[in-house]
Amino acid sequence: MEPSHKRRRIVQRSPSPQYKLDDEENVDYEPYVPVAQRRQEKLAKLSSWAKSLNKRGIISTTEDRPEELQDEDEEEIRRETLRKDRTLLAEAQEVHLKKAAEDAMKTEAEKQEEEDAEILAAVATRRKLASDLELAKGILYTEPLQTSWNPPKHIRDKTPEQLARLREKYHIVVEGEDVPPPIEFFVDMKIPDGILQHLKKNKIIKPTPIQIQGIPTAFSGRDMIGIAFTGSGKTLAFCLPAIMMALEEEIKLPLVRGEGPVGVILCPSRELATQTFENVKAWTGALVSTGRSPPLNSLLCIGGISMSEQSHAFTTGIHLVVATPGRLIDMLEKKRFTFDNCKYLCMDEADRMIDLGFEEDVRNIMSFFKRQRQTLLFSATMPRKIQDFAQQSLVKPVLVNVGRAGAANLDVLQVVEYVKQEAKMVYLLECLQKTPPPVIIFSDNKNEVDDIQEYLLLKGVEAVAIHGSKTQEERQYAIRSFKSGSKDVMVASGVASKGLDFNDIQHVIIFSMPKEIEDYVHQIGRTGRSGKTGIATTFVNMNTPEQTLLDLKYLLMEASRVPAFLEKIDDPRVVQGNALKGCPVCGGKSISTPTCASGLKQFCRSGSRNL
Known part of the structure; x- marks a missing residue:
């Protein structure tokens, strides 16, 4: 049988709907024409109209236009024509000339106010100092890190009035919630015997003011901002809690092996990191010497040295790391160690760390943390804008201030001499005869540092030089020979001004005045340390910026006598009534010591106390 064929079913499709785009009511519809096309058409009509009038010698008027151009916007067409003929370079030049003309009409005070406003805006937009994980997940710690330390009962039993009197006795000012009590003696801080014996051996009997309040605060697990003048014992205040x-x-x-570190200490320079590491090694060694404490492994992580020299440090777990930011980031990226269990972070010279120089490096380091940590910031100069930024990034921070931040050490006699540029070298030899060695000479210019060293060597003075362009071996040799006493004079750039501790420095000579007054405070702070006195001689002349001289004048008003030539310098911000214009940062308008707590160059009296 033949296969039966299936019958195809034919389905009748309904006809497609007919749409009328133009219904009977909208007979005047016109398609849309883009604006740019319309402008081109109008411009072409106007051009042809003008040409026809020119051929006939007729002066064009508004009434002579064709009817379709009667309502045209002439200003718009003129701008369109000019825009086509101009280049981007011409527009940029016009904007630059316009801005230059506006700036020429502004006063110096107005320009300064604009710069200050830009700095404040930049500070306001900064992110908090937190790890990327915390920022991404919105993790916010509300309570400080818990520790097992408690002050002795007789300290806890003191009344708030007694604690206030103790702080007043040592000129300690604190801010924050539930501030731990100050403790006058190392024994009451529950410090192990090995470290106590080591401190006593080095003639450190009583804690300094920053240690009286700072060590108990750090032992309690609190985040802290510590501000104290140079040579006041800040290193012990932040190293001892890390060790404990x-x-x-x-x-x-x-x-x-492979675990750690528990704590990390960040320093802005290799020399300061090396000095801090040596102190940590000495204190941890003193612990082990008693035979009652296990050994603690420390690592120095700085540029210029081979990490293979410290390969023994990686054979066991690492407890403490002292580092500069660049090398620390390199080691973390290579996973030589991790911050998975790190719970203590301290930044020495923190204002320089958080400020423009190392801010991105610090944020990069923060991204490696995996847990909550205790954060401590220490410095001798902490501008208010940096304090506010740091407080936003810490958890219930305690601010400990011994004396005004940025003020010079009162144990240093400051002498400012007006010396012509060509006479500096000769007068330098006279200044060296004021006190016996060792002496430090500072200059911000690296070439000048080398010139001074060469001149002193020719005159028979045993001198070494240190600056950023020297190799690490040369820098270490200079510091080692100067500390040992084999060299009498060290000529240095700003690299040696931050935190380095040299014994028995009686005299510091500032050959060229630094532009920033904070750098001056750090440089003169190399003498007058640990309760000793010292002299700081500073050379200034016509090459020194007037604003720097004005800053120096205000600093000397607080500490010592102001030379006559500095007295004659007038502040352009002084207005009627012998009062200074209010600071745009802290808004001060009163009349007292004119140093602004904001750290900007607008001096006001109400901001003179940095709290």
């Missing part, structure tokens, strides 16, 4: 935290972790569960 690492010791506690080691006793609970010993670290094995």
